[in-house]
Amino acid sequence: MRITGIRVHQVDLPLHEGGYSWSDGNRVEVFDATVVAVETDAGITGYGEVCPLGPTYLPAYAAGARTGLAELAPSLIGADPTELLAIDRLMHRALRGHNYVKTAVDVACWDILGQVTGQPVCTLLGGRFGNDFPLYRAISQDTPEAMAASVASYRDAGYATFQLKVGGDADTDIERIRACAAELGREHTLVADANTGWLPHEALRVAAAVRDIDVYIEQPCMTYEECLTVRRHTDRPFVLDEVIDGVPVLLRALADHAMDAINIKISKVGGLTRARRLRDLCLEAGITMTLEDSWGGDIATAAIAHLAHSTPAEWRFSVTDFNSYVTVRTAEGAPRREQGRLAAGTGPGLGIIPIAAALGEPVYRSV
Template sequence: MKIISIQVNAIHLPFKNPFTIAYETYKVMPSLILKMETDDGLVGYGEAVPDQHVTGETWESTLSNIKNYLAPVVLGENPFNIEKIHDKMNAVLHYAPTAKAAIDIACYDLMGKVAKQPIFNLLGGAYYQSLSITHVIGMGTNEEMIKEAKSAIDQGYSELKIKVGNTPREDVQLVAEIRKAVGPKIKLRLDANQGWKQTTTALQALKELEKYYIDWMEQPIIAANRVGLAELHQRTSIPIMADESIHGAEQLRELISLNAIDLINIKLMKCGGIYPAQQLVHQAQMAGISCIIGSMIESSISTAAGAHLALSKKNVVANELGSPLIFSKDIAPMMYKKNKLFVPQQPGLGIQVNEELLKRLSIRGEEISSSL
């Protein structure tokens, strides 16, 4: 079996409502949907959702990287040769993990379809039966965020992630009001997306936040300041999670050596796909660090890929794979019930892509074919 063609559709996924974090407000989410075909007629799907603030990749550069560098070197390969495929991609293009993730996910989709198994069975089998979803609340006014928190609880969610990153005083007031509104039993997680920037600013906030029973504090300061994360880790009782600070094995090794974190947020778009994400899970487990599977706000394709990984790994203690719920249109259905995501049991990713809707949402397309 050989890969003979790769098609990429550049699309905009529309949100039901604008989504705001510390560094950006999104009205649509730019995404690249990759369709990989083999010489025996099988099709696998992948996705790339770049974020220039995190990996330095843009929508346009990711499309170019796939077309001009990555697709040509994987044409003719067997999708099961995933380590070799990553090695070939790394040889022609340094970094660019989001572009590589799209190819990686499509390869796994094909592997599962050939083996007639869902991807999680290729990763060690199901450790969990279903996944509890954390509801993520984007930045807004205190009143808007409290209203959304209450609504999420009414819908059955028991885990909330609150986007912060204003001044410490504003963020502490917000968390105090949300904790009062939802009660003591609801799990609260905070994410500043580097918004507090400096260690001293973050420490001011964390000292005040300790009394509100926070599960963990995600990326309070700028990504490059890993020494600063270590200082925070040593001076607060709130567990510290790295997101933008951890992309691959090298950053994780540094964070482990600094004793800087309790948890990491693994995103397929940051690390290059399922294959390198598995390695991060195992590396973290050896160091006693827990993992969550996050999202760059992705369609059902990458969401399904992350879900298969999360379902199969004991060291993945939570996930944020609810992005399809906040789009007004998505290219394939996923099964959610209250706060649960039920991972597809069909071969590969296990989802059925709506090709007609994909065409309607497409802004640009590219196809790279082989004569093999």
């Protein structure tokens, strides 16, 4: 089997809540997603999606994904999409860095392999653990009162884990954490995610002020070294996210005992092939994981669900379902939440059928 063509589609994904805010005053109202179709000479097409969280969250932006794919695509024509490690090596030789550009291609190749073998991607990634799994809900940054009301609403909808977007004024963040914690019981999990927004002294003030609350502190500062300093001066459980972008930094963090959990975003590391590598290292090291991506719609949510479902339950710290945040459907058969829980599809590959009208005409097609 050989790759004969690559199509790239651009899709706007407006949010049900009108917008999404996080640290440093960042806000997005419509997410800009890129969907990739990898075509083969066997008549099988695989799909993947990448959707950066705006241009200020990670070194990634939506237009860059499409420009990078136009640069990368010609080198993939003629390659066997079912040879996943070979595809990964080919992409990283053809384009240095820019992991997010390669993600949708890698996911599409996993989709193809699943269709060829008649198996769901989660089976290929290691198996299906359980019938479904619980989800977390990200709570957009707002006033303490508004965030607490949002937590209460999603708690009543069946969610048990809540990721608060903090990383602003330290005193206000303390109020946000306390107000939201007051809405939850012992059966719930609360995460204060600063998304790199605090300086170390601010992070230490917040962590000290909420020592009486059962709350995780996630990625308080910009750099690994700053986060490690905070980690070594607080007894709150600790999550690393933005700085964990590959195996070398994960190995360093494991050696430093720098966290209790990590966040594996598929597009941050370059696709399912590399996400599985980090996942399996964490399994060996006993580190729990949030399994997700930067953002996305139905196709990205399907990929997240397969990675999560192939991970044993005791190592799943949290998972999210981005397609429930947005108003546009891009694929039939994509997993949908039920009472705060999700399940990967049981059909071959990702188990989805893209909606042509939602994708529109390609903005790039390989020649």
